[in-house]
Amino acid sequence: xxxxxxxxxxxxxxxxxxxxxxxxxxxxxxxxxxxxxxxxxxxxxxxxxxxxxxxxxxxxxxxxxxxxxxxxxxxxxxxxxxxxxxxxxxxxxxxxxxxxxxxxxxxxxxxxxxxxxxxxxxxxxxxxxxxxxxxxxxxxxxxxxxxxxxxxxxxxxxxxxxxxxxxxxxxxxxxxxxxxxxxxxxxxxxxxxxxxxxxxxxxxxxxxxxxxxxxxxxxxxxxxxxxxxxxxxxxxxxxxxxxxxxxxxxxxxxxxxxxxxxxxxxxxxxxxxxxxxxxxxxxxxxxxxxxxxxxxxxxxxxxxxxxxxxxxxxxxxxxxxxxxxxxxxxxxxxxxxxxxxxxxxxxxxxxxxxxxxxxxxxxxxxxxxxxxxxxxxxxxxxxxxxxxxxxxxxxxxxxxxxxxxxxxxxxxxxxxxxxxxxxxxxxxxxxxxxxxxxxxxxxxxxxxxxxxxxxxxxxxxxxxxxxxxxxxxxxxxxxxxxxxxxxxxxxxxxxxxxxxxxxxxxxxxxxxxxxx
Amino acid sequence: xxxxxxxxxxxxxxxxxxxxxxxxxxxxxxxxxxxxxxxxxxxxxxxxxxxxxxxxxxxxxxxxxxxxxxxxxxxxxxxxxxxxxxxxxxxxxxxxxxxxxxxxxxxxxxxxxxxxxxxxxxxxxxxxxxxxxxxxxxxxxxxxxxxxxxxxxxxxxxxxxxxxxxxxxxxxxxxxxxxxxxxxxxxxxxxxxxxxxxxxxxxxxxxxxxxxxxxxxxxxxxxxxxxxxxxxxxxxxxxxxxxxxxxxxxxxxxxxxxxxxxxxxxxxxxxxxxxxxxxxxxxxxxxxxxxxxxxxxxxxxxxxxxxxxxxxxxxxxxxxxxxxxxxxxxxxxxxxxxxxxxxxxxxx
Numbered sequence: 131x132x133x134x135x136x137x138x139x140x141x142x143x144x145x146x147x148x149x150x151x152x153x154x155x156x157x158x159x160x161x162x163x164x165x166x167x168x169x170x171x172x173x174x175x176x177x178x179x180x181x182x183x184x185x186x187x188x189x190x191x192x193x194x195x196x197x198x199x200x201x202x203x204x205x206x207x208x209x210x211x212x213x214x215x216x217x218x219x220x221x222x223x224x225x226x227x228x229x230x231x232x233x234x235x236x237x238x239x240x241x242x243x244x245x246x247x248x249x250x251x252x253x254x255x256x257x258x259x260x261x262x263x264x265x266x267x268x269x270x271x272x273x274x275x276x277x278x279x280x281x282x283x284x285x286x287x288x289x290x291x292x293x294x295x296x297x298x299x300x301x302x303x304x305x306x307x308x309x310x311x312x313x314x315x316x317x318x319x320x321x322x323x324x325x326x327x328x329x330x331x332x333x334x335x336x337x338x339x340x341x342x343x344x345x346x347x348x349x350x351x352x353x354x355x356x357x358x359x360x361x362x363x364x365x366x367x368x369x370x371x372x373x374x375x376x377x378x379x380x381x382x383x384x385x386x387x388x389x390x391x392x393x394x395x396x397x398x399x400x401x402x403x404x405x406x407x408x409x410x411x412x413x414x415x416x417x418x419x420x421x422x423x424x425x426x427x428x429x430x431x432x433x434x435x436x437x438x439x440x441x442x443x444x445x446x447x448x449x450x451x452x453x454x455x456x457x458x459x460x461x462x463x464x465x466x467x468x469x470x471x472x473x474x475x476x477x478x479x480x481x482x483x484x485x486x487x488x489x490x491x492x493x494x495x496x497x498x499x500x501x502x503x504x505x506x507x508x509x510x511x512x513x514x515x516x517x518x519x520x521x522x523x524x525x526x527x528x529x530x531x532x533x534x535x536x537x538x539x540x541x542x543x544x545x546x547x548x549x550x551x552x553x554x555x556x557x558x559x560x561x562x563x564x565x566x567x568x569x570x571x572x573x574x575x576x577x578x579x580x581x582x583x584x585x586x587x588x589x590x591x592x593x594x595x596x597x598x599x600x601x602x603x604x605x606x607x608x609x610x611x612x613x614x615x616x617x618x619x620x621x622x623x624x625x626x627x628x629x630x631x632x633x634x635x636x637x638x639x640x641x642x643x644x645x646x
Numbered sequence: 647x648x649x650x651x652x653x654x655x656x657x658x659x660x661x662x663x664x665x666x667x668x669x670x671x672x673x674x675x676x677x678x679x680x681x682x683x684x685x686x687x688x689x690x691x692x693x694x695x696x697x698x699x700x701x702x703x704x705x706x707x708x709x710x711x712x713x714x715x716x717x718x719x720x721x722x723x724x725x726x727x728x729x730x731x732x733x734x735x736x737x738x739x740x741x742x743x744x745x746x747x748x749x750x751x752x753x754x755x756x757x758x759x760x761x762x763x764x765x766x767x768x769x770x771x772x773x774x775x776x777x778x779x780x781x782x783x784x785x786x787x788x789x790x791x792x793x794x795x796x797x798x799x800x801x802x803x804x805x806x807x808x809x810x811x812x813x814x815x816x817x818x819x820x821x822x823x824x825x826x827x828x829x830x831x832x833x834x835x836x837x838x839x840x841x842x843x844x845x846x847x848x849x850x851x852x853x854x855x856x857x858x859x860x861x862x863x864x865x866x867x868x869x870x871x872x873x874x875x876x877x878x879x880x881x882x883x884x885x886x887x888x889x890x891x892x893x894x895x896x897x898x899x900x901x902x903x904x905x906x907x908x909x910x911x912x913x914x915x916x917x918x919x920x921x922x923x924x925x926x927x928x929x930x931x932x933x934x935x936x937x938x939x940x941x942x943x944x945x946x947x948x949x950x951x952x953x954x955x956x957x958x959x960x961x962x963x964x965x966x967x968x969x970x971x972x973x974x975x976x977x978x979x980x981x982x983x984x985x986x987x988x989x990x991x992x993x994x
Contacts, residue, residue: 163723232858235858235859236858236859236862236863239859239863240863245855323819323855323856324855324856324858324859325855326855329993339818341719342713342715342716342719343715344981344982345719345722345743423890424890434887434942434943435690435692435942435943435944435945436689436690437692492716495712495716496719496720496723499720499723499724499729500723500724503724503727507727509724509729510680510682510709510729510730588712588716589712589716589720590711590712590720591682591709591710591711591720591729591730592709592710592711593709594688594689594691594707594708594709594710596689600685600689601689603685604685604686604689604690606858606862607686607857607858608884608888608945609861609877609878609881609884609885609888609898610884610885610887610888610889611885611888611889611890612888612889612890613884613888614862614868615890
């Protein structure tokens with residue numbers, strides 16, 4: 131006799147409904163529409179598609195590996211040590227992640243890096259370092275140091291401890307970060323268009339070209355399916371890997387940060403400064419170009435063409451708060467479902483939640499247009515913007531929460547149950563405290579994703595309120611020193627806002643530790 | 647807690663009432679008309695539609711829908727249940743697709759006679775509202791300092807001295823880039839245009855991926871190495887208006903050779919509940935009152951010949967006399983092939 135567990139239904143329903151309505155349903159509608167007209171493609175197309183597919187795959191793989199190499203030193207430093215400027219360093223490393231590609235593209239071009247595969251890879255690393263640093267350090271800083279100490283006592287060298295213990299324990303977080311970076315670079319669009327041009331097209335660029343420029347919907351739909359299959363394959367492998375390698379161990383409730391001493395001190399100094407300087411080079415061109423006139427003051431003046439540019443900050447913040455709330459609630463519920471149930475169903479659910487990251491923004495945007503006039507017409511309403519942002523942000527919340535949830539030993543929950551706790555009480559007393567901290571990492575990402583206007587919003591009809599990125603784009607697409615200067619100034623404001631928000635969220639997380 | 651069921655009942659009643667309103671013929675004046683357009687139009691619109699609201703009592707809600715291509719595609723995808731009453735911003739390069747998909751309802755504007763015949767659509771399916779010319783711009787200061795003449799035709803540009811100082815945008819990734827390729831096809835014809843490009847390639851022309859890179863990175867005015875870049879006829883006035891301190895004369899000039907004219911149209915979306923009011927909105931967009939706001943708001947030229955240009959546009963730029971232009975059908979039919987042939991020559 132199986133009893134329906136209403137508690138589970140209540141937890142699972144919101145994420146299932148959300149992802150079903152805002153992702154699966156529009157995706158199916160647009161693909162069916164595209165494929166229903168499919169005929170045999172023109173000759174010569176296949177050769178280009180094979181080239182595009184291969185380029186997409188290898189550049190994403192190489193970008194992911196390079197991002198890990200670049201992020202490694204800083205991740206080590208912020209995960210192991212407490213030092214002055216640690217939180218600031220983490221916040222600064224997050225800034226590139228949110229900058230509009232057109233701005234970063236301008237900065238890279240100003241440095242003379244363009245039209246090359248090197249520029250593309252460098253930009254991908256620049257954007258994604260934050261994903262690795264933040265995702266991996268959450269887990270790393272909370273490894274029980276007694277495990278490593280025990281190994282040292284038994285004669286293991288520092289290297290052995292790192293290679294055999296730390297890295298093994300970190301595998302779920304590494305896989306999580308790798309999957310996100312891979313998906314982001316696999317679907318890279320703006321970076322490729324600006325720095326690579328037509329020669330280095332990814333599937334994402336090709337889908338845009340076929341759908342928007344040439345209106346070859348059947349071919350675009352076929353490409354979207356190729357992209358989906360590739361992404362699903364990578365994700366399926368990843369989710370099996372993650373399940374296999376998750377190790378339950380007693381996670382520390384707080385972080386285990388030491389003060390660096392001796393050689394470690396030098397190491398931390400080099401790792402932190404080195405990374406920040408490298409990230410600062412492209413950023414510094416923005417800052418230096420923004421201060422050559424009175425451009426910051428100009429942001430508050432009523433421009434004859436674009437209005438008061440500073441108003442876009444308010445619009446962005448409103449959307450970001452809404453998207454963050456939505457993504458965090460849905461994401462944490464989804465993570466609870468995924469970790470609470472093992473097996474195929476939960477694996478497919480997990481995979482579906484990740485898919486929006488690997489689906490072309492054009493596909494999702496056009497899907498909204500054909501599908502979301504039912505049951506109520508949501509197209510071109512305010513609701514669409516936070517929903518579209520949340521779609522991209524939920525995977526971050528899920529990915530930063532699941533590894534932490536998985537590492538809670540089942541015995542802890544069992545013990546609570548034996549002692550008579552209700553399922554809700556178990557969740558509230560055991561899972562929630564752990565989840566809320568990991569959830570904050572995801573929330574920070576959700577917030578900056580919305581600030582940066584990721585995803586389908588650039589391809590859908592939406593309410594007419596300019597956000598920071600669209601205002602920057604607007605200013606950058608008209609001639610004149612002031613236009614350019616204001617665009618740079620607004621980019622610096624966006625960077626500063628990102629850093630401030632991320633630091634505030636990190637601090638909130640830190641303060642909360644006192645309650646345990 | 648008691649409140650919740652009551653609220654949902656109220657919402658339900660409201661929803662039913664709203665649904666009931668739909669599907670009626672236009673018997674009265676709507677409170678709001680929606681106009682869908684590309685981002686750059688909507689984000690700059692400001693109070694340009696206020697006069698229409700004062701006059702008719704109808705609010706105009708503007709909906710941005712991405713770039714021009716994304717706009718037309720969305721209108722086509724939603725043609726069974728249109729996103730708006732009026733669409734503005736379709737140009738020659740996307741027009742035939744929109745026409746073939748039958749998304750527009752024909753409308754002859756009361757003000758159409760103010761528009762040059764050349765700009766009009768033959769069946770009045772869409773109404774021309776503005777035009778912009780894609781033209782080479784040159785850096786005046788640079789040419790003065792280097793004591794060089796400004797080239798005045800496309801043949802002169804293939805001289806290595808000039809070609810190596812020139813930046814154009816890639817036609818596959820940039821709209822002005824494509825426009826200029828179309829201009830060369832119009833000037834040299836199907837037989838000759840690729841030869842011109844081959845000469846430019848050998849003489850060292852620079853190709854940028856987008857307008858932004860061409861103008862703000864490659865142009866000598868902004869620290870780059872090219873003193874001639876493909877931009878717009880309206881760029882010199884913009885350089886004056888958006889300067890830190892407005893100069894007496896524009897720092898850049900327009901080369902009239904090789905200009906290409908892009909016309910932007912508005913159309914009533916088929917299936918609107920308010921075709922009559924939508925027509926009035928199009929009349930308003932073609933009225934002198936609205937048309938005279940166009941140059942300084944969107945940096946393109948008014949289609950209505952009675953509209954006066956602002957002094958910045960009179961002083962600092964010229965409207966090219968015989969810009970190139972190709973028929974919408976011809977563009978739609980050949981664009982992909984032309985781009986590929988261009989890539990074949992330029993990138994080998």
